[in-house]
Amino acid sequence: xxxxxxxxxxxxxxxxxxxxxxxxxxxxxxxxxxxxxxxxxxxxxxxxxxxxxxxxxxxxxxxxxxxxxxxxxxxxxxxxxxxxxxxxxxxxxxxxxxxxxxxxxxxxxxxxxxxxxxxxxxxxxxxxxxxxxxxxxxxxxxxxxxxxxxxxxxxx
Numbered sequence: 001x002x003x004x005x006x007x008x009x010x011x012x013x014x015x016x017x018x019x020x021x022x023x024x025x026x027x028x029x030x031x032x033x034x035x036x037x038x039x040x041x042x043x044x045x046x047x048x049x050x051x052x053x054x055x056x057x058x059x060x061x062x063x064x065x066x067x068x069x070x071x072x073x074x075x076x077x078x079x080x081x082x083x084x085x086x087x088x089x090x091x092x093x094x095x096x097x098x099x100x101x102x103x104x105x106x107x108x109x110x111x112x113x114x115x116x117x118x119x120x121x122x123x124x125x126x127x128x129x130x131x132x133x134x135x136x137x138x139x140x141x142x143x144x145x146x147x148x149x150x151x152x153x154x155x156x
Contacts (some may be wrong), residue, residue: 009066010059016086017055020093027097035102036154041147054137058082061133065126078122085115102152109145116141 028044062082068075089112096105116138124131 006063009063010056013055013059016090017051019090023093023098031100038150057133061130064130065123068126074122075126088112106148106152109148113141
């Protein structure tokens with residue numbers, strides 16, 4: 001039963017990516033292909049494997065925290081924040097690729113980044129491993145924030 005619950009958290013995390021992909025996949029060969037990008041923009045093929053890995057790690061981390069739901073008020077708030085944060089994660093793709101609005105997406109990704117920091121802090125109080133599992137995600141979103149900013153500025 002434990003494995004099934006963990007898998008459900010991973011699936012929930014991957015769903016944010018699937019929602020984002022609906023908007024991303026249409027814009028990559030069209031709008032995004034014509035966008036001015038900074039020299040440090042990675043190749044498009046790298047994003048899929050990175051995000052699948054990060055969503056898996058996020059799901060595992062959330063599961064490790066959720067296990068303490070009954071015994072820990074912080075675990076309850078952290079689990080709720082996790083799902084709110086997943087909505088913001090998916091929203092970024094909608095804003096950036098769907099609405100083709102790098103400026104709005106940049107301000108949204110800053111809010112997402114703050115939520116990730118809050119999750120890491122909360123998770124650390126409950127399960128240090130869960131907290132550490134989110135560090136690569138924070139680093140990737142930090143990079144994505146810089147990339148988003150440069151794309152916004154280069155295309156004003």
